[in-house]
Amino acid sequence: MRNLLIIGFILCTSLSTFAQRMTPEQYVNQYKDYAISEMKRVGVPAAITLAQGILETESGNSDLVKRSNNHFGIKCKNTWTGNVVYHDDDESGECFRAYPSAEESFRDHSNFLRGSSRYGFLFSLDAADYKGWARGLKKAGYATNPKYPDILIRNIEQYNLQQYTLAGLNPVGDTGLAKETGRDTMMVARTETAFSTDTDSNTSSLVDQPLKLLTINGSKCVYAAKGTSLLLIATRNQVNLGKMLAYNELAEDGVLGKAQYVFLEKKSRTGEREDHLVQPGESYYDIAQKNGIQLQYLLDYNKLDGEGRPEAGTSLLLRPGKAEASSGSPKWRYYEVAPREGLFSIAKKFNVSVQQLRQWNQLDADEIKAGQKLIVAK
Numbered sequence: 416m417r418n419l420l421i422i423g424f425i426l427c428t429s430l431s432t433f434a435q436r437m438t439p440e441q442y443v444n445q446y447k448d449y450a451i452s453e454m455k456r457v458g459v460p461a462a463i464t465l466a467q468g469i470l471e472t473e474s475g476n477s478d479l480v481k482r483s484n485n486h487f488g489i490k491c492k493n494t495w496t497g498n499v500v501y502h503d504d505d506e507s508g509e510c511f512r513a514y515p516s517a518e519e520s521f522r523d524h525s526n527f528l529r530g531s532s533r534y535g536f537l538f539s540l541d542a543a544d545y546k547g548w549a550r551g552l553k554k555a556g557y558a559t560n561p562k563y564p565d566i567l568i569r570n571i572e573q574y575n576l577q578q579y580t581l582a583g584l585n586p587v588g589d590t591g592l593a594k595e596t597g598r599d600t601m602m603v604a605r606t607e608t609a610f611s612t613d614t615d616s617n618t619s620s621l622v623d624q625p626l627k628l629l630t631i632n633g634s635k636c637v638y639a640a641k642g643t644s645l646l647l648i649a650t651r652n653q654v655n656l657g658k659m660l661a662y663n664e665l666a667e668d669g670v671l672g673k674a675q676y677v678f679l680e681k682k683s684r685t686g687e688r689e690d691h692l693v694q695p696g697e698s699y700y701d702i703a704q705k706n707g708i709q710l711q712y713l714l715d716y717n718k719l720d721g722e723g724r725p726e727a728g729t730s731l732l733l734r735p736g737k738a739e740a741s742s743g744s745p746k747w748r749y750y751e752v753a754p755r756e757g758l759f760s761i762a763k764k765f766n767v768s769v770q771q772l773r774q775w776n777q778l779d780a781d782e783i784k785a786g787q788k789l790i791v792a793k
Contacts, residue, residue, distance in 0.1 A: 437475040439574055442468065445475070446486070447579050449521040454583035455644040455670045457525040460542045461583050462576035463549065464524065466567040469574070478502070483513035487524040488558075538650050542584055545571050584647070626651060629676075632687050632707030636678040643671045654679050664700070664710050676704045684712045686733025692751050692788060695727040695764075706733055728791060748792040754785040765791040 437445075443465055450461035450468075471488040472480040479485055483500040491499050491510035498513040514520040528534045533555045540547045549564040549571075557563070571577055626637045626648065639648060645668050649656040656668060662678045671677075686706045693702065699721050703710040714721050716732040725731060728748040750761065758781050762769045772778070775790040783789065 439469050439474045439570070442472070442475040443574055443576065443579075446517060446521070449518055451579055451583045453521050453525040454542070454580065455642060455647070457529045458538055458542065458644060458646045458650055459525050459528055460545060460548055461579035462545050462571045463552070463567065463580075464521065465574075465576045465579060466545075466549070466570035467524075467552075469570050470563075470566055479511060483511055484515065484517050484520050485511050485513060486517060486520045487527075489524065489527055539653070541651075542647065543577070543580055545577060545580065583644075628652075631676065631678075631705075632683050634678050634680050634682050634707045636676045636707070638674070639671055639677050640674050641671055645669060645671070645677070648677055648679075652679050663704070675701070676707075678704075678707070682707050682709045684709055685735070689734050690730045690732050692749050693725045693727050693729050693731060694751060694753075696724075697727070698724050699731075702731060708733055748790065749788050750791040752783050752785055752787045752789060756783070756785070757781065758783060761789065761791065767792060 446468060447461070447465060450464040453459060453464060454461040468475075468486045471477070472486050479488070479500070479502045482502075483498075485500075488504070489512050490504075491512055495512055498515075499510050500513045501508045502511050503509070504511075512520075512523065514523065528537070534552070534557075537548055537551045537555070540551065546564075546568055549567040552558070552567070553561075553563045560566070626639060626643070629636050629638060637648060637652070645659065645665070646656055648654075649659045659677070659679060660666070660668065662681050682703070686708045688706070691702050691706055699713060699719065700710060702725070703713045706713075710721070713719075713731065713733065716735050719725075728750050730749065748765075750765070752761070758769050758772050758778075762772055769781070772789060772791065773781075
C-alpha cells in the first residue's frame with residue numbers, strides 16, 4: 416500500500432510538472448511585446464528575436480532560463496560585469512549571463528547584436544527578410560548548430576512570427592505592443608518634437624505610405640509615423656544614424672513620439688518660400704521640419720529664442736533680408752484653410768462672424784478651399 420502511495424505521488428508530481436510546461440504559443444504571447452519594443456529601439460526583427468527565444472529556452476522551459484532569465488544563451492564573455500550562472504553547454508560548467516528580468520535579457524540581446532562588428536552586416540538587410548537574418552546569424556557565428564537557421568525559419572513560419580516584425584515596421588499610432596521607457600524617448604534640442612496638430616493637406620496621404628522617400632526644399636526625407644524607430648529609418652536608407660540625428664536636430668536615438676518628417680541629409684539654411692503661415696498647434700521645430708530648413712536659422716531670421724510656441728496666424732520668415740519682422744504684431748492675422756473646413760467652423764474657431772470673414776477677404780460666396788489663406792482678425 417505504501418509503495419502504491421509513493422508511485423501515485425510521483426505520478427501526480429510528474430503530471431503537474433508536465434502541465435506547467437509553457438507552449439511555444441504561450442511563450443510568444445508572453446514575450447512578443449519585448450521583441451517588438453526592441454525592434455523599434457534597435458532594429459533586430461521581432462520575428463528573429465522570438466524564434467531565437469523559442470529555440471534557446473525550449474519555449475521558456477529550459478533550466479538555464481529558469482535560473483538566469485537568459486533567453487538567448489548569451490555567455491559571459493570578458494566584458495560582462497553582471498550576475499552569472501554556470502550551465503553545461505558545449506562544455507561542462509560554462510559561464511552564462513544572468514538577468515533580473517526577461518526584459519533585461521531581451522534588451523541585452525539587442526545590444527549584443529547591435530554592438531558587435533560581427534553582426535553589423537545584418538542591419539543592412541531588410542528587417543522583413545527573416546531567412547537572410549537567420550542565415551546571417553549562423554554565418555556570423557551566433558550558434559554552432561549547422562541547422563540553426565533552418566530551426567529559426569521553421570519557428571517563424573510555424574508560429575506566424577513575421578506578423579510581429581510587420582507590427583514593428585509599420586506602427587500606426589499607439590498599438591500598445593511596445594512599452595516605451597524613458598531611455599527610449601527621444602529629445603529635441605530647444606524645442607518640442609513633431610506635430611500635435613498637422614493641417615498640411617499632403618500629410619494625410621503620406622500616412623498610408625510609411626517611409627516613402629520625399630524631397631522637401633532640396634533635401635531628401637521620409638514621413639514617419641508615431642512609434643517608428645529612428646535606427647530603422649537610418650538602416651533602411653543607408654544613412655549613418657549619428658548624422659541623421661544631427662540633420663534633424665535630435666539629441667538621442669529612440670522611437671518617434673509623434674508623426675513627423677525625418678531628413679536623410681542636411682537641411683537648407685533658407686526656405687523655398689519667403690515665409691510660413693503658422694497653423695494652430697505648430698511648434699518652431701515642426702515649422703523647420705515641414706519647410707526643410709535648419710531650426711537655428713529659422714529662429715535667427717525671426718529674432719526668436721525658440722521658447723514657447725508661435726502664435727497661430729502669424730507669419731515666420733524662412734529667408735533673411737525682409738524688412739518686416741514676424742515677431743512684431745501683424746496688421747492682419749491670417750489662417751490657412753484645412754481640408755474639409757468651412758467659413759462657419761473657421762468663424763467659430765476665431766470668435767468672429769461669417770460676415771466679417773466675407774468682408775475682410777472680399778468673398779462673394781461661402782466656398783473656400785484647403786490651402787487658401789484667409790484674414791481671420793485684425
